[in-house]
Amino acid sequence: MNKIVAVIGGGVAGLETSIQLEKLGYKVNLYEKDSELGGHAGKWDRLFPNRRHATEVIDSLTSRIKDKVQINLVATVNQIKRENGSFLVEANGKSQKADAIVLTTGFELFPASKKEEYGYGIFDNVITSAELEKMFADHGKPQSTTGKTPEKIAIIHCVGSRDEKVNRPYCSKVCCVTAVKQAIEIKEAIPTAEVYCFYMDLRMFGPGYEDLYKEAQVKGVNFIRGRLSETSEMEGSRVLIKAEDTLSSKPLKMTVDMVVLMVGMSPLPSTEKILKDLELSPNNDGFVQVKDYHLEPTHTKAEGVFVAGACTGPNNITDSVNAAHSAALEVHKYLTSK
Amino acid sequence: MVNFGYTPLPTHIHDMDKASLTLADSISFEDASFNLCIACGSCTATCTAGSFTNFSFRQMCHQIKRGESKQAIAESEKCMLCGKCTLACPRNVNTRNIIRLVRKANQTI
Numbered sequence: 001m002n003k004i005v006a007v008i009g010g011g012v013a014g015l016e017t018s019i020q021l022e023k024l025g026y027k028v029n030l031y032e033k034d035s036e037l038g039g040h041a042g043k044w045d046r047l048f049p050n051r052r053h054a055t056e057v058i059d060s061l062t063s064r065i066k067d068k069v070q071i072n073l074v075a076t077v078n079q080i081k082r083e084n085g086s087f088l089v090e091a092n093g094k095s096q097k098a099d100a101i102v103l104t105t106g107f108e109l110f111p112a113s114k115k116e117e118y119g120y121g122i123f124d125n126v127i128t129s130a131e132l133e134k135m136f137a138d139h140g141k142p143q144s145t146t147g148k149t150p151e152k153i154a155i156i157h158c159v160g161s162r163d164e165k166v167n168r169p170y171c172s173k174v175c176c177v178t179a180v181k182q183a184i185e186i187k188e189a190i191p192t193a194e195v196y197c198f199y200m201d202l203r204m205f206g207p208g209y210e211d212l213y214k215e216a217q218v219k220g221v222n223f224i225r226g227r228l229s230e231t232s233e234m235e236g237s238r239v240l241i242k243a244e245d246t247l248s249s250k251p252l253k254m255t256v257d258m259v260v261l262m263v264g265m266s267p268l269p270s271t272e273k274i275l276k277d278l279e280l281s282p283n284n285d286g287f288v289q290v291k292d293y294h295l296e297p298t299h300t301k302a303e304g305v306f307v308a309g310a311c312t313g314p315n316n317i318t319d320s321v322n323a324a325h326s327a328a329l330e331v332h333k334y335l336t337s338k
Numbered sequence: 339m340v341n342f343g344y345t346p347l348p349t350h351i352h353d354m355d356k357a358s359l360t361l362a363d364s365i366s367f368e369d370a371s372f373n374l375c376i377a378c379g380s381c382t383a384t385c386t387a388g389s390f391t392n393f394s395f396r397q398m399c400h401q402i403k404r405g406e407s408k409q410a411i412a413e414s415e416k417c418m419l420c421g422k423c424t425l426a427c428p429r430n431v432n433t434r435n436i437i438r439l440v441r442k443a444n445q446t447i
Contacts, residue, residue, distance in 0.1 A: 214429075217373045220366065222403070225377070245352050247377055247400055254354035 002027060003335050006089045006098035008077050008274065011039020013309025013320040013327075014104035015061035018069045020328030021102075026335070028069040029098065031091055033076045033270070037062050039106050041317060045136040048174075048181040048316075049208030057317065076270070080277040085338075087304065099338075100304045100331045103274065103288060104324070107265040107310040110160025110168060118159065118261060119231040125150070125239055126231060126259045128159075129175070132182055141189035142258060145237060150193065150257035153186055154241055155179045156228045157199040161264035170285045172264030173314040176202050177209045179262045183221040184212070196222045196254065198243050206316065224252065231259060265314040278302045287313045298327040306331055357405030365402060365439045372436055374429040375399050381423035381433055391416045395423055395433055402440070414440040 005021050007014050010032030018028045036042060038058040047054050065071070075091040080101065082088075087098045112120035112128050119126045124145040127135075135142050144150050157179055161172040176199065183195045197216075202223070204210045217223070226243040234240050239259050245252040267286035275282060280302050283289040288311045291299035300307050308323035309315055315323070366372045381395040382388055388395075393416035401410040414437050423433040 214374060218370060220373065245404070248352070248397070248404065250350055250352050252352040252354060252404075 003099040004029060004097055005100045005102060005331055005335075006031065006087065006096070007102045007104055008089075009039070009104035009106050009309070009311070010034070010037040010071070010073075011104060011106045011309060011320070012041050012057070012061065012317050013106070013311075013315075013324045014039070014102075015058075015065060016321050016324035017102050017104055017308055017328050019061065019064045020325055021331060022065065022068045024328065024332050026331075028065075029072065029089070029096055030065070030069050031072045031075045031077050031089070033074065035074050037071070037073070040109070040130075043130065043133070045133045046181070046185070048177045049206065049212050051181065051185070077274060080274060100306065100335055101278075102327050102331060103271070103300070103305065103307045103311055104309045104327075105268055105271045105274065105288075105311040107287075107314070108268045110166075110172075110263040110266045112159055112261050112263050114166050115159055115163075115261075117230040118156065118228065118259070119233070119239065120261060123231060123233045123239055123259075124237045125257060126261065128261050128263045129178055129182060130263065132260050136185060136189075142186060142260075144258055148257070149190055151190070152194045152254075152256045153196070153258045153260060154228075154239075154254065154256045155183055155195065155197045155260045155262065156241075157197065157202075157262050158227065159261040159263050160266060162200065168264060168266060168285075170314070171203060173203065173205070174316050175262040175264055177204060177206065177212060179260075180204075180209075180212050180216045180221075182260065183216050184219055187216075187219045187221060194222070195220075196224055196256070198224050198226055198228050198241075200225065200227055206318075226252065265310055268311065271311055278305050280305070283313075285313060287311060296330075298323055298330050304334065306334075352404050354404075358407070359403075359405050361407040361410065361440070361443055362402045362405070364443060365436060368439055369432055369435050371430060371432045372399070372402075374431050376429055378428060380426040380428060381431075384422045384426040386420050386422060387416050387418050393417060395437075398440070399436065407443075411440055411444045414444070 004027045007018050007030045018030050021028050042058045044054040077091045079090040088095045160168045226246045229242045232240045238255050240255050242253050288307050290297050306327045308327040309320040387393045398410050398413040417437045
């Protein structure tokens with residue numbers, strides 16, 4: 001059997017799909033637009049709910065495809081054409097044949113500067129959850145721009161999620177538990193720090209998530225129900241935040257040393273071009289439309305084109321791995337019956 | 339200067355920069371279950387005293403967390419320590435003990 005499958009995107013879903021397809025005996029061409037495999041998870045420090053290092057997961061995935069799969073790095077797929085029942089995938093001026101395609105293009109983090117009233121990109125000590133992860137990876141604790149250790153930190157949920165004002169009406173699913181995880185990590189790194197989470201609902205849907213929330217409460221993380229309205233910069237690059245404390249129906253203000261924005265998952269703009277080539281359309285939220293949400297969640301309406309991971313909507317790593325298994329099996333069924 | 343009797347309106351905003359959280363800290367130190375409230379309202383819904391007065395255990399905890407100690411202490415007086423809320427609480431907050439600690443704090447303040 002020498003059928004070829006093109007997997008587009010080298011994050012968790014793409015890596016796992018490649019592993020499974022290779023095991024099933026297919027030749028896999030994996031395309032990754034960045035210079036490294038691993039996607040967003042590869043840039044994360046530790047994972048919820050058990051706080052294992054992300055590198056453990058990513059290294060395990062990458063070591064299993066090494067030398068078994070054709071890996072194309074810094075390879076943006078520019079065009080996909082159908083030709084005699086198969087596909088021609090063009091990246092960096094080079095076209096390669098593929099008998100089936102799996103889209104695992106993932107997502108982008110919500111560009112926080114679009115929520116201008118939160119001050120990201122304007123005030124020094126307003127950062128994103130991704131930047132906080134990098135601080136944990138680099139220094140083991142958060143640091144303000146002056147290099148000082150912040151003593152009072154506000155974590156803002158739902159930035160670019162559940163917000164029609166920025167055209168992101170859906171829930172990004174993973175940010176609640178990420179906020180709780182990061183709040184615990186801040187408390188562990190700086191025991192004297194005061195940490196306040198501003199939430200609307202806490203959506204702790206997965207195994208171990210509620211336990212993590214309870215652990216945060218035990219460690220003294222404060223939870224305030226209310227959405228942040230705006231920030232302003234105060235003396236010493238501190239940040240004044242305003243919200244309603246909806247449990248007491250009163251406005252609330254507080255000056256903090258650092259604001260961490262829990263940015264949601266947004267559709268990746270470059271996926272749109274690929275969808276156009278394949279004559280597919282995105283769903284209402286802008287992610288890849290699957291053929292049947294309940295019964296065929298890794299099929300698309302286009303023949304020979306399958307999909308897995310967060311390009312179909314907000315996903316955690318477990319979701320992506322499951323979808324990857326499913327997609328690989330569906331590709332196998334498709335190519336053996338062809 | 340002539341006093342026209344005008345004063346600034348009292349603010350109804352929670353100013354967390356000025357709030358004193360001494361009571362919250364001492365209660366959470368003595369009984370860590372105080373931290374576990376998820377504001378579900380089971381305690382208030384089941385409260386016997388709450389059927390006859392406007393007592394709300396949930397609200398009292400909230401006042402403590404926002405530094406409104408005086409109001410919280412006054413609120414705690416309405417409880418008759420029957421303990422139904424302790425049976426109802428899904429997070430196992432030791433509600434009766436919290437009331438006891440608030441009243442004890444009142445004696446020491």
